[in-house]
Amino acid sequence: MHFIDTAIIRVKAGDGGRGAVSFRREKYVPKGGPDGGNGGKGGDVILVADPHLRTLLDYRYQPTYTAPNGRHGEGGNRTGQSGEDLILRVPCGTLVRDACSGELLGDLIHPGQRLVVARGGRGGRGNAAFASPTNRAPRIAEPGEPGQERTLKLELKLLADVGLVGFPNVGKSTLLSVISAARPKIADYPFTTLSPVLGMVRLGPEQHFVVADLPGLIEGAHLGRGLGHQFLRHIERTRVLTVLLESTSNDLHGEYATLLQELERYDPTLLAKERLICLSKADLLTPEQRQQLSQLCIEGQTPLLISAVTGEGIPELLARLWEALQRAQHSVTASLSAAS
Ligand SMILES: Nc1nc2c(ncn2[C@@H]2O[C@H](COP(=O)(O)OP(=O)(O)OP(=O)(O)O)[C@@H](O)[C@H]2O)c(=O)[nH]1
Ligand SMILES: [Mg+2]
Structure with missing residues (x-):
């Protein structure tokens, strides 16, 4: 990639x-x-x-x-x-x-x-x-x-700064296509993305970062199931992960735990990266589902509701990613200066 x-x-x-x-x-x-x-x-x-x-x-x-x-x-x-x-x-x-x-x-x-x-x-x-x-x-x-x-x-x-991880079909490629000029293949079936695609997000003249859209992960990915495992190495050097779950799912906690487990089994250091949890396809939610999701808390975070269709939550996602990248940058600088 x-x-x-x-x-x-x-x-x-x-x-x-x-x-x-x-x-x-x-x-x-x-x-x-x-x-x-x-x-x-x-x-x-x-x-x-x-x-x-x-x-x-x-x-x-x-x-x-x-x-x-x-x-x-x-x-x-x-x-x-x-x-x-x-x-x-x-x-x-x-x-x-x-x-x-x-x-x-x-x-x-x-x-x-x-x-x-x-x-x-x-x-x-x-x-x-x-x-x-x-x-x-x-x-x-x-x-x-x-x-x-x-x-x-x-x-x-380019090396990616942010990795998009999630199950197949949750909308990772669609998200990349609305935040960058990249044009990954998008389709309503799992494993549309067969190899990683990178896109550059530009927030301002001096503010840009690279996001990697990866093939979807599935349970057992670390054992070689699906496609995602071949590409997990591409997120080893990213600084921040965006975990994408489908907002209409009825087992968000379980799906999140499965994803994290796959990441951990592949490489435990992946879990040391800052993670931002997002719920995709928010435009499909009923008002009642929305109400329930506003109470949801995963690992102390209130997941961000986003929709690639309406643009809901996208500016906030980009702003949060930028902040997380700044924090990651500082921690790298701090550990380098501590080492020297
Ligand atoms: N309603 C709605 N549909 C979406 C949204 N984002 C993506 N989709 C649809 O979800 C389907 C899958 O989108 P992709 O972006 O290909 O999903 P992916 O996560 O990249 O899938 P894989 O590459 O197979 O892992 C497509 O039919 C998209 O049009 C969204 O915000 N709202
Ligand atoms: Mg895709």
Whole structure:
């Protein structure tokens, strides 16, 4: 299950500055020697892996990135200022290829890891560098080297932040289709979803997360029954689980317990993840059923009633998931800093 997020961008490093042609002019020195300084180096374009970023989506909006040129050299042997490097932050796990040749340029895995993707041009030499015993007053200087230019293909294999788990046919894929742009297959029979599908939920410019829709689980899944077990490994690295039960079921407690048991038997650490319990298809409830469900409490939680058809409960679900992800993030950061 790899949902690949890609972006194609054009990067151009800064050109080197031109060398200067200049001669010393001082009081009482009628014929000064050459003193044209070298041009400055152009800025590099550097990609840096940033653990706070999760997607490459923002790179789709701006396709070209140019680092500043080096300044030209000046008289008085002054070297031109170098152009500043242009730093582009990408999520950890970004693969970088040359889009034309397909050549792999690097794999930015570790936070802070850097990759120079386009080198700035060297500055040209000023005329002072060309002085020789036979030519003491050279009138030549070099132009700066052009900065490298290239088209990059960035690819990110996304890991899911949230896993949707539940029995077959409860509406997991439908839910994913209303909260993201993903278009999983939806049908009124069990085991419609045969392999996991990922979708990106966007709440705002800086707020997005990835949700995995998994094939339905059934009792005995940990023993290999049904399909879900093959895919449980995909939720091992999610940070939050959404457990979906059908609101019209008459044994919610029992179904919840069965699901949890399957998760636990597969991998007990799955139970350490924060779980959000949701009841799907709320649009099918009668007012009496609704009334009863408002009293329901599972593991100290009042399950959230949602409907992919009417949109009921969906904004609240997304807000709660976002909060849970923030909490999970903090606990990871805290345990990392405790470990170091
Ligand atoms: N009335 C109503 N029907 C829904 C809702 N969500 C899903 N359904 C219907 O429930 C059926 C199953 O939906 P899916 O999204 O395919 O269910 P799933 O959980 O992904 O099923 P599997 O992939 O087989 O595990 C479809 O006929 C959907 O149209 C809802 O909120 N209200
Ligand atoms: Mg499905």
